Amino acid sequence: MEVGSQQRHNLHVTGDRDWVAFQAEAGTEYVIETFNLGERIDTFLSLYDAEGRLMATDDDLGAEPLASRLFYEAGGDGTLYVMAQDLGDREAGPGTEYWISVRQADAVVQLADRYEPDDGIEDATNIRAGDSQRHSMHIAGDQDWLSLEVEAGVTYVVASHALGEEMDTVLFLYDESGQEWARDDDGGDQPRASRLSWRAEQTGTVYLMVQHHKEDSAGPEMVYDLSVCRAGEATLSALPGVHLADGAYHIVTFDTYEFVVGVSELLSPKDFALEIEAEQVSGEDDNEYGLVYGYQDDDNYYEVAISGDGYVGFFVKYRGRWETISPFRRSNAINRGASLNLLRLEVQRGLVSFYVNGQLALQDFDTRLAEGLVGVGCGSFGQPGLHCAFDNLRIWDQEGGLVWQDDFEDNRGKWFQSTAP
Known part of the structure; x- marks a missing residue:
């Protein structure tokens, strides 16, 4: 085997011996070790020179339990041979797999993980x-x-x-x-x-x-x-997630009473109109999903949202505290459950008009956060595991000119994640 390489072996019969050879250079120190051992093997390594003389052995100096490791400085150029066996020659078959590597002692390498080979x-x-x-x-x-x-x-x-x-x-x-x-x-x-x-x-x-x-x-x-x-x-130890996939922007929540936000760092209109397709892909209907605007940081932004069970509301997180501007109320404009809804938000000097599927569902007024980023978000109140997807974002300025469109095929809008309980 080549110095610096790794091989996977197993003992197919009781008393099996696996031999490998490598070319050594005089004055070079080598490390030969086993790793990623199966549950039924205790490796034992023996090193021989070209004449078959035993030069070194090791049982359990490896980095993991029952693994082996040899250090050897070559006295001359030539071929060295390594023999690996199970200590006691008792085991064979499934559970006796292991990896062996040969490297120079001063070489820094990454050993193969225990799931190799998994390259196809x-x-x-x-x-x-x-x-x-x-x-x-x-x-x-x-x-x-x-x-x-x-x-x-x-x-x-x-x-x-x-x-x-x-x-x-x-x-x-x-x-x-x-x-x-x-x-x-x-x-x-x-x-x-x-x-x-x-x-x-x-x-x-x-x-x-x-x-x-x-x-x-x-x-x-x-x-x-x-x-x-x-x-x-x-x-998962990870936070709730946002990601791009299949030409849409997805948000998946793992906990209840947690609002997960995805915001574009490029988009900060003042007076604007915004449209987006919002879909509840899966999860309980006791939820909220919709639009975020005026985002300044995790403690300051507006949320205009619908729910899977047919409600619409308007809220602000201001200086770290949630406040209700317009409480959730039922709207017949909303497609309930795992459905697609077209959302449109118009903001003009603090006047907020929110349309769902072409119908005016909410109108109110607030000016505390005059400017900030726009985005989307969702959260669940009942069972965790809400999955929402957003697509075909369009933004117009106050004159009606189209200033941004995003089909979420890539992250050109530089979207990032915020999580706000």
Whole structure:
């Protein structure tokens, strides 16, 4: 094997011996180690020179329990041989897999994770909703593939987190035939992390793939965790999420009484008209979703919202405290439940007119926050796990001129996330 490389082995019969050879250079110190051991193996390493003389052995100096590690400085150029076995020669078969690496002692490398090889859809590692796995980019061009069994009608959330300092994940979603459905680069809850959520249309298998943003990157800081959960089952350590997927802007909440906001840092009109398509994708109808404007920070912005059970209201978060401007009241203009609604907001010198599906649903007045960013948001009051999607944003100035349109195919609007209980 090449110095600096790694191999995966297993013991297929009792008493099995695995031999590897590498070319050594005089005066160079080498590290030979085992890692990612199966649950039934206790490795033992022996090092031999080209004449078959035993030079060194080790049992349990490895970085994990029962793993082995040898340090050896070559006295001359030539071939060295490493033999790996189970201590006691008792085990064979499933559970006896392990990895072995050979490197120079001063080389900094990233060891393969325990789920390798998983570099293609045919080698995908299974992950279940509620699970989290630790992966690494141990070689340039590495891809980590995973399979996930999904149920029709359930919304799933997949997120990378706990990234190493040099890791920048890109997350892909594929159907059972290998057709790409969605991807995300930086929609996670920490810099360079990724997040996707979607509602499964049918029961079956989907595939996930993670790679580095720079595909040729690999190294000791190229590690990350990948977690999967059903929306509403808060098994992720991440915050509620916003992300772009399938040409729409999605928000998924994990907790009740929490309003999650996505705001564009480019859009700060004063007097304007705004239209957007807002859809409750899944979740309980006891909720709120709609538009945000006058956003100055997490403690100061307006919210004009509808609910899945047919109500409309107008609120302001001012100096960190929520206040009701116009309380929730029923509106027959709202398409209830998991439906699409066209929202239009007009703001003229503090006068707020809010239309739902072409009908005036609310009109009121407030001038505390004269300027600020615009965005969207949603939150749930009953069960957690609300999923809303927004698309086809249009903004006009007070003269009626179109100043912005966004179909959310990319993040050119520089949207970012805010979470406000």
